[in-house]
Amino acid sequence: MLTRKQLEEIKGLQAVCEEAGGFKLKLNWDMLASRPQGRKDDFLHYEEGRLIGFIGLYGFGNKVELCGMVDPAFRRKGIFSRLLNEAVAVAEKRGARQILLNAPAGSESARAFLNHVPNRYFMTEYQMKWNGTSSPASEGVTLRPSTDGDHELEARLEVECFGFTEEEADSFNKELRAISNEDFYIIESEGKPVGKMRVDHLDGEAWIYGFAVLPHYQGRGIGRKALSAIIAKEDQKGYPLFLEVEAKNAHALRLYESVGFKSYHAQDYYEYI
Known part of the structure; x- marks a missing residue:
């Protein structure tokens, strides 16, 4: 510490x-x-x-x-x-x-x-900032605070969307909740919990992390509406909004751009071998 x-x-x-x-x-x-x-x-x-x-x-x-x-x-x-x-x-x-x-x-x-x-290039990650433009409507999708009963869903999302093992996902989420001051949200579509995101507030900025929607529900506009909802929430509180995305994830990059996020900085990652 x-x-x-x-x-x-x-x-x-x-x-x-x-x-x-x-x-x-x-x-x-x-x-x-x-x-x-x-x-x-x-x-x-x-x-x-x-x-x-x-x-x-x-x-x-x-x-x-x-x-x-x-x-x-x-x-x-x-x-x-x-x-x-x-x-x-x-x-x-x-x-x-x-x-x-x-x-x-x-x-x-x-x-x-x-x-x-000893290393090999792995990927480039872009930091993105919301440019203040209006975002699409968020009807049909809501955000609610995560509860202890959502742990299974959050772990499943880590496995299916980020490649964690079940044991790693369980450990990661428990540790995160124990030490983090972030806001944890569950994304619901038509009343069903289908995704998650976290928002951290630091030095007057809001950062989105761990944004994921279950694969079965992807491609239905849920992610875009969830982003629109959090943009509205944080903008109303006066926070500039940021996130990070891997350059190789072209779908995610286009999604964020579609609601007004623009790249302003990049980090390169190299795998230690």
């Missing part, structure tokens, strides 16, 4: 690295701020009391994502390599089936480092 001082140090180091590199790092601040006690997910390197390097480990059921940074003035000293080796060892010990290295698209320093690490 990170202390408030450590979180401030990480945020400060992030600002230094982003300004020097002209990119945006994806450090999953919602997860950094709610790490469970007694588990090592963060790897920090100090020199003379100053944070110089950091890597965060983020578990998503059947995979682990790693993202980090080193102060530009201290690069090429093996700091990031040592942190990465430590993080990979922890991920492997936990039985991660896939380890993904997350780097800002277009980052020259990240590309140079990856040339010396």
Whole structure:
């Protein structure tokens, strides 16, 4: 569990690295701020009391994502390599089936480092922001808060839509509910629960995560109407709305664009091999 001082140090180091590199790092601040006690997910390197390097480990059921940074003035000293080796060892010990290295698209320093690490390109993920245009109507689809009785449906959606095993889905959802401050929603169509989404509020922004509709109900406009409903809800509260989508998921990309989301940044993922 990170202390408030450590979180401030990480945020400060992030600002230094982003300004020097002209990119945006994806450090999953919602997860950094709610790490469970007694588990090592963060790897920090100090020199003379100053944070110089950091890597965060983020578990998503059947995979682990790693993202980090080193102060530009201290690069090429093996700091990031040592942190990465430590993080990979922890991920492997936990039985991660896939380890993904997350780097800002277009980052020259990240590309140079990856040339010396065993990896293969996996996918690109786009951050998208709602542009404020009116979205389609949401009649026939409603959002309601998730309850304990929805756990089975939420786990099933992780399995059928995101490739989790049943055990991973069960564990992931229980841990998420235990540590997260997100709003959990169930999507209903004509009174039937058919999907889910989560919304996290951080630094005056609303982010959509875990958006999924059961395969049997896809292609009926339910997803578009559910997005329209959450757009209306968050816009009324004054939140700018964001989400993330894999570039290879062309259907999802078109869906989000159809309700007014536009891409503004990209992250590349490389599978550690």
